[in-house]
Amino acid sequence: QVQLQQWGAGLLKPSETLSLTCAVYGGSFSGYYWSWIRQPPGKGLEWIGEINHSGSTNYNPSLKSRVTISVDTSKNQFSLKLSSVTAADTAVYYCARTRMFVWLHEGMDVWGKGTTVTVSS
Amino acid sequence: QAGLTQPPSVSKGLRQTATLTCTGNSNIVGNQGAAWLQQHQGHPPKLLSYRNNNRPSGISERFSASRSGNTASLTITGLQPEDEADYYCSAWDSSLSVWVFGGGTKLTVL
Numbered sequence: 001q002v003q004l005q006q007w008g009a010g011l012l013k014p015s016e017t018l019s020l021t022c023a024v025y026g027g028s029f030s031g032y033y034w035s036w037i038r039q040p041p042g043k044g045l046e047w048i049g050e051i052n053h054s055g056s057t058n059y060n061p062s063l064k065s066r067v068t069i070s071v072d073t074s075k076n077q078f079s080l081k082l083s084s085v086t087a088a089d090t091a092v093y094y095c096a097r098t099r100m101f102v103w104l105h106e107g108m109d110v111w112g113k114g115t116t117v118t119v120s121s
Numbered sequence: 122q123a124g125l126t127q128p129p130s131v132s133k134g135l136r137q138t139a140t141l142t143c144t145g146n147s148n149i150v151g152n153q154g155a156a157w158l159q160q161h162q163g164h165p166p167k168l169l170s171y172r173n174n175n176r177p178s179g180i181s182e183r184f185s186a187s188r189s190g191n192t193a194s195l196t197i198t199g200l201q202p203e204d205e206a207d208y209y210c211s212a213w214d215s216s217l218s219v220w221v222f223g224g225g226t227k228l229t230v231l
Contacts, residue, residue: 035220044209044222044223044224045158045166045225046222047211047219047220047222050220058218094166096165098220099171104153104172104213105220106172106175107156107168107170107172108156108168109168109171111167112165114165
């Protein structure tokens with residue numbers, strides 16, 4: 001059974017760079033897209049971006065200028081960097097797998113447990 | 122970027138049927154349909170259905186999804202206390218290559 005384990009710094013100061021990594025265990029890394037999603041306290045889900053095993057990325061236009069998602073296929077891991085964080089970036093950050101049917105993005109079927117990131121001076 | 126519209130809250134009685142809706146535009150919901158996620162407080166979301174009415178392994182048949190035009194729906198029959206949760210629809214906008222989420226519906230089981 002596929003599991004996602006994520007980690008990274010939970011407390012940041014404004015202007016710092018958020019850095020999270022998600023490791024994929026128990027399943028194939030290729031054939032899927034791998035996403036980052038965040039959820040501010042008491043609010044809904046916001047998609048940040050995704051990457052596949054060959055490094056092809058798609059980003060949320062509202063965050064694109066600050067986001068970099070990368071992949072390390074040798075370790076079955078993918079990572080998120082979000083630069084110049086502010087208090088508005090305080091959220092629970094999730095990694096997730098998108099199941100694919102050919103080129104169709106069908107849905108996010110495996111999720112990490114989430115990492116709480118707080119931005120405060 | 123177009124969004125998905127969900128009612129903020131729905132309340133139904135125990136063992137009743139709840140239908141949650143998600144409205145988008147033809148580029149997203151009207152194209153390949155929506156996926157539905159359930160989230161209990163303090164937990165990550167769980168996929169309930171994808172590409173309209175395909176259920177992942179282990180998801181109860183009490184959850185069924187459908188689409189009519191640009192509106193996707195999730196119907197939950199025989200409501201149980203454990204169905205009380207937040208429900209999100211999501212859809213892939215193939216024209217912009219982005220995932221879009223609805224704002225979520227809080228389902229209360231009375």
